[in-house]
Amino acid sequence: MxxxxxxxxxxxxxxxxxxxxxxxxxxxxxxxxxxxxAAYAAVLLVGLLxxxxxxxxxxxxxxxxxxxxxxxxxxxxLVAIAYHCWTWFVIMPKTLPPILVGGRRLTPAAxxxxxxAVAALASLxxxxxxxxxxx
Amino acid sequence: MADIAETRKRIEIxxxxxxxxxxxxxxxxxxxxxxxxxxxVLQGLQYIKDELDGSLSFRWSCRMAICGSCGMxxxxxxxxxxxxxxxxxxxxxVRVEALAHFPIERDLVIVIDDxxxxxxxxxxxxxxxxxxxxxxxxxxxxxxxxxVYEQFSSCINCLLCYAACPQYGLNPxxxxxxxxxxxxxxxxxxxxxxxxxxxxxxxxxxxxFNCTAVGYxxxxxxxxxxxxxxVNQNKTLSAKDYFLRFVRPKGDCR
Numbered sequence: 001m002x003x004x005x006x007x008x009x010x011x012x013x014x015x016x017x018x019x020x021x022x023x024x025x026x027x028x029x030x031x032x033x034x035x036x037x038a039a040y041a042a043v044l045l046v047g048l049l050x051x052x053x054x055x056x057x058x059x060x061x062x063x064x065x066x067x068x069x070x071x072x073x074x075x076x077x078l079v080a081i082a083y084h085c086w087t088w089f090v091i092m093p094k095t096l097p098p099i100l101v102g103g104r105r106l107t108p109a110a111x112x113x114x115x116x117a118v119a120a121l122a123s124l125x126x127x128x129x130x131x132x133x134x135x
Numbered sequence: 136m137a138d139i140a141e142t143r144k145r146i147e148i149x150x151x152x153x154x155x156x157x158x159x160x161x162x163x164x165x166x167x168x169x170x171x172x173x174x175x176v177l178q179g180l181q182y183i184k185d186e187l188d189g190s191l192s193f194r195w196s197c198r199m200a201i202c203g204s205c206g207m208x209x210x211x212x213x214x215x216x217x218x219x220x221x222x223x224x225x226x227x228x229v230r231v232e233a234l235a236h237f238p239i240e241r242d243l244v245i246v247i248d249d250x251x252x253x254x255x256x257x258x259x260x261x262x263x264x265x266x267x268x269x270x271x272x273x274x275x276x277x278x279x280x281x282x283v284y285e286q287f288s289s290c291i292n293c294l295l296c297y298a299a300c301p302q303y304g305l306n307p308x309x310x311x312x313x314x315x316x317x318x319x320x321x322x323x324x325x326x327x328x329x330x331x332x333x334x335x336x337x338x339x340x341x342x343x344f345n346c347t348a349v350g351y352x353x354x355x356x357x358x359x360x361x362x363x364x365x366v367n368q369n370k371t372l373s374a375k376d377y378f379l380r381f382v383r384p385k386g387d388c389r
Contacts, residue, residue, distance in 0.1 A: 009246045
């Protein structure tokens with residue numbers, strides 16, 4: 001007898017996988033916010049390029065930044081980058097080895113909270129320095 | 136406890152069926168059955184098999200979340216069906232499918248060969264640093280040394296983390312979360328000396344760096360193992376292995 005193998009494992013397609021679960025949708029959204037970080041880096045690079053091209057080019061760049069369209073774009077960037085920062089520190093406890101403080105393991109909430117606090121302080125310090133320089 | 140014969144509550148269970156000898160692809164079949172508040176989804180499936188349709192196939196054993204056999208997609212989420220209750224889906228219906236990302240053998244039964252092969256490849260047992268005779272006694276370990284790996288030793292091989300990992304679904308070559316948790320469990324055990332052998336799996340093309348930190352594996356784990364933590368700790372260890380190999384040769388890449 002040469003019986004045919006009755007096994008026919010069925011592999012389900014992965015098309016549209018990220019829409020199947022709210023967790024995956026959020027993952028795609030927070031990964032996509034990285035594009036906004038890249039966009040802001042591009043804005044800064046263009047500024048550097050215009051600065052290298054001389055005073056007129058630099059002033060043109062500053063004027064462009066003051067347009068309502070540019071201000072609106074920067075508000076969108078700020079929101080997206082803040083969300084990116086938040087999700088970054090939410091996942092941080094999953095990436096670190098156990099950290100012992102006084103014989104106890106640091107909790108995930110303490111790691112996330114610590115990261116967010118450092119990010120907020122660093123942003124404030126940078127803002128203060130730039131504010132001081134601009135005055 | 137209300138007797139199932141007297142209960143008036145009824146629920147619909149929608150099951151993804153696949154019978155390889157007659158179906159070209161899976162299809163949904165709905166069963167309506169009486170249930171009591173203490174019935175798990177697994178008990179609902181057992182009712183279907185006993186009373187409504189004996190041809191339904193699914194895996195189960197312990198009924199108390201320790202054997203790891205009854206993992207299924209329940210309303211789209213990877214869960215142990217013995218630890219999920221029908222009352223939480225009432226009124227309404229609950230959809231039960233085979234664990235995502237694995238080939239379906241039949242109905243709710245998946246093909247787990249890939250996981251078993253990977254499990255063997257990581258040598259999931261303690262490889263002593265130096266051979267030791269019985270006369271030398273047991274290996275001693277402090278509570279602090281045990282604390283480093285204990286959480287990872289809770290894995291019951293239920294595969295929910297694989298069904299939660301889109302990277303594994305997209306590329307089944309990826310070693311995956313559960314195996315990395317078990318590998319890490321042995322690598323960081325103070326009694327073990329096999330880390331260099333296991334790092335070959337970590338450092339490989341299909342090793343830890345296939346992970347994009349979705350993190351859903353740790354959310355669905357019924358034993359709070361946190362496989363995402365094991366994977367991501369080993370990204371650091373793998374990078375260290377790579378950059379320190381000139382200074383301190385050890386480990387290899389498959």
